[in-house]
Amino acid sequence: GDSVTQMEGPVTLSEEAFLTINCTYTATGYPSLFWYVQYPGEGLQLLLKATKADDKGSNKGFEATYRKETTSFHLEKGSVQVSDSAVYFCALSNKGYQKVTFGTGTKLQVIP
Amino acid sequence: SQTIHQWPATLVQPVGSPLSLECTVEGTSNPNLYWYRQAAGRGLQLLFYSIGIDQISSEVPQNLSASRPQDRQFILSSKKLLLSDSGFYLCAWSLMGTDYGYTFGSGTRLTVV
Numbered sequence: 558g559d560s561v562t563q564m565e566g567p568v569t570l571s572e573e574a575f576l577t578i579n580c581t582y583t584a585t586g587y588p589s590l591f592w593y594v595q596y597p598g599e600g601l602q603l604l605l606k607a608t609k610a611d612d613k614g615s616n617k618g619f620e621a622t623y624r625k626e627t628t629s630f631h632l633e634k635g636s637v638q639v640s641d642s643a644v645y646f647c648a649l650s651n652k653g654y655q656k657v658t659f660g661t662g663t664k665l666q667v668i669p
Numbered sequence: 670s671q672t673i674h675q676w677p678a679t680l681v682q683p684v685g686s687p688l689s690l691e692c693t694v695e696g697t698s699n700p701n702l703y704w705y706r707q708a709a710g711r712g713l714q715l716l717f718y719s720i721g722i723d724q725i726s727s728e729v730p731q732n733l734s735a736s737r738p739q740d741r742q743f744i745l746s747s748k749k750l751l752l753s754d755s756g757f758y759l760c761a762w763s764l765m766g767t768d769y770g771y772t773f774g775s776g777t778r779l780t781v782v
Binding site: 589591593601602608646656657659661 | 675711712713715718759761763768769770771772773774775776778
């Protein structure tokens with residue numbers, strides 16, 4: 558079945574550091590890929606998405622590129638802020654978008 | 670615009686008591702609806718999903734059940750809570766055939782004591 562694997566956290570970075578959170582997937586066909594963010598005590602919010610190979614999703618300074626050849630969708634940001642501290646979930650959607658498969662989440666802590 | 674409401678925000682219940690969590694969606698019709706559970710320090714576990722009023726699928730056998738009495742209302746229930754039912758419960762909706770992803774509610778923090 559479909560699955561998503563993302564790097565284990567927590568990831569601790571200093572403010573203005575470069576961020577990479579790795580995500581790889583296993584799926585049949587051509588899934589859509591997503592990154593969600595969960596701030597403490599809240600539900601998940603869609604951060605960005607990509608629906609086909611080589612698409613780049615971007616939002617709030619975050620970027621991720623759909624790499625079909627490596628089955629990856631790594632999240633990057635050039636300069637993180639304390640307000641980016643949250644849990645980040647990589648996810649894929651297949652089967653007509655009926656179900657989304659989530660990774661286990663990566664906690665990011667940014668220190669001043 | 671579409672909104673999703675989930676309540677209550679927090680709940681402390683004794684072992685063996687019943688549970689009812691409610692989720693409603695506004696501003697759309699015939700949404701797909703989902704219940705997820707997030708245990709402390711762990712990822713998201715899909716509990717139930719529904720693509721229509723009489724179509725609810727269970728992903729994990731357990732003492733929880735789900736119902737969809739109206740098109741945009743999704744209820745998570747239990748007759749007798751267990752300690753292991755503690756967690757953060759999230760409701761979500763999506764539209765069939767679209768790649769907009771899920772929209773999540775704000776969650777219910779359930780502590781079973």
